[in-house]
Amino acid sequence: MSTGRTPASTPRAPRGTHDVLWPESARWEAFVATFARIVESSGYGLAATPVLEHASVFRRGIGESSDVVGKEMYEFEDRDGTMLALRPEGTAPVVRAYLQHRPVLPWKAWYLTPAFRHERPQAGRYRQHHQVGIEALGETDADLDVEVIWVAEHFLRTLGLADYVLSINSMGDGRCRPAYVALLARYLHDHEDELCEDHRHRIDANPMRVLDCKRPECRAATEGVPYLIDHLCEDCGPHFERVRSGLRALGIDARIDHRLVRGFDYYTRTTFEFASGAIEAAQNGIGGGGRYDGLAEAMGGPPTPGIGFGIGIERVLLACDAEGCFEAAPPPLDGWLIDLVDGTSARDLSIELREAGLRVDRGFGTRSLKAHLRAADRSGAYAAVIVGSDEQASGTVALRPLRGGEQRQVPRGEVAAALRALRETP
RNA sequence: GUGGGCGUAGCUCAGGUGGUUAGAGCGCCAGGUUGUGGCCCUGGAGGUCGGGGGUUCAAGUCCCCUCGCUCACCCCA
Numbered sequence: 406m407s408t409g410r411t412p413a414s415t416p417r418a419p420r421g422t423h424d425v426l427w428p429e430s431a432r433w434e435a436f437v438a439t440f441a442r443i444v445e446s447s448g449y450g451l452a453a454t455p456v457l458e459h460a461s462v463f464r465r466g467i468g469e470s471s472d473v474v475g476k477e478m479y480e481f482e483d484r485d486g487t488m489l490a491l492r493p494e495g496t497a498p499v500v501r502a503y504l505q506h507r508p509v510l511p512w513k514a515w516y517l518t519p520a521f522r523h524e525r526p527q528a529g530r531y532r533q534h535h536q537v538g539i540e541a542l543g544e545t546d547a548d549l550d551v552e553v554i555w556v557a558e559h560f561l562r563t564l565g566l567a568d569y570v571l572s573i574n575s576m577g578d579g580r581c582r583p584a585y586v587a588l589l590a591r592y593l594h595d596h597e598d599e600l601c602e603d604h605r606h607r608i609d610a611n612p613m614r615v616l617d618c619k620r621p622e623c624r625a626a627t628e629g630v631p632y633l634i635d636h637l638c639e640d641c642g643p644h645f646e647r648v649r650s651g652l653r654a655l656g657i658d659a660r661i662d663h664r665l666v667r668g669f670d671y672y673t674r675t676t677f678e679f680a681s682g683a684i685e686a687a688q689n690g691i692g693g694g695g696r697y698d699g700l701a702e703a704m705g706g707p708p709t710p711g712i713g714f715g716i717g718i719e720r721v722l723l724a725c726d727a728e729g730c731f732e733a734a735p736p737p738l739d740g741w742l743i744d745l746v747d748g749t750s751a752r753d754l755s756i757e758l759r760e761a762g763l764r765v766d767r768g769f770g771t772r773s774l775k776a777h778l779r780a781a782d783r784s785g786a787y788a789a790v791i792v793g794s795d796e797q798a799s800g801t802v803a804l805r806p807l808r809g810g811e812q813r814q815v816p817r818g819e820v821a822a823a824l825r826a827l828r829e830t831p
Numbered sequence: 832g833u834g835g836g837c838g839u840a841g842c843u844c845a846g847g848u849g850g851u852u853a854g855a856g857c858g859c860c861a862g863g864u865u866g867u868g869g870c871c872c873u874g875g876a877g878g879u880c881g882g883g884g885g886u887u888c889a890a891g892u893c894c895c896c897u898c899g900c901u902c903a904c905c906c907c908a
Binding site: 417420471472473476477494495520522524525526527528529530531534535536538603619667686687688690691692693715716717718719720721743745773774775776777778779780781782783789791793794795803805807812 | 832833860861862864866867868869899900901902903904905906907908
């Protein structure tokens, strides 16, 4: 990990951003491929939307009062004066895309996206991090909530993770939440002196946020608070019950957390969150989501229910490191070409072998055979394919296995088959 | 936005109370084999000691400022 050593004159990645290079990037490829396989086999199609959006997409969607929009969003004026923003999350852009194109409902989409938030970086938190996620629009059926949670859970399990907790809660809807919020505010006012400094004077701004305050004072003061799930209306109550029974039927262990109040204004009804128990750093939330039945309307479209989740790639990989799972290694090269004459054989043979479907790389330049073989060994290839003047004259190559086995001369036309055989019989 | 810790080769780190040309291991390159890797041996390249200012005969070492990295709070993936 390089520190401030780099001279000021050479550029470095901006604060809070990071490069993902080979071979770690191979793990990312496998991560995304695994996710794509799972969601596409559940009916979700890729939605690739711009990194830039009109700032209003998030201001109206996520809500001005949220920290993410209020103080962390990368927002700037474009050359023509319109306000643009780097997407801080994945849901609002997908809903915007729905409103713009109106695909037939129900519409199920998945995404892979960078997300930008101007925060002080720390372990598991970046100014540019990456998320995969899904969104399903146009259905209020509680069984869809179960499906969405199952997809997230199934994906984490597939990576090999086991040490995490799934929390769920219901945020109610526009019918039952206001009454509950009023009830909660009354309770909090009654216990005002017991709250922490920050929340004492901000009860009315958003009473529900007091619930997930981590300070012991607030924790204690809200111990006997009324629960929202006890005050759900006749639509939200049964909906939540159906979600719970669905999860139970699938054997998914979900813990009701009355304090689970997610930070975006658009959430309604079902909300959920996955927290890793293996990550030692403070940022242990590896994924979360929920229903946002009012979001499309808030963005100026017709009422359209929706539900989805986002999973943080960096944090999940951190959890995988901690649990020692998902160590995706890239497949080794089948061969490494060494040309000791003039490079013509390596040039032609490498292309020929690649077109035949083999994984092949080569050395360049005039270096000693020893140096070439060192490079071949370092590459991890199964075999070195050497062409010297003898081989070039006789139309053969020297095929040298690098993981045990005898070197032998092979006619040029049989190199592909020989390499394939070597790969299949280790 | 607030607070703590840390900045010496590509990487991981040594460098008592300031004292001559700043070191090691790993990695890289080359040689030990006219065309044979991994092990071993030898040699080499690579550092404005994050940057600037100050104290001093003398600063990697002491003081100040600054930048960067990192961890935590807040919030969140």
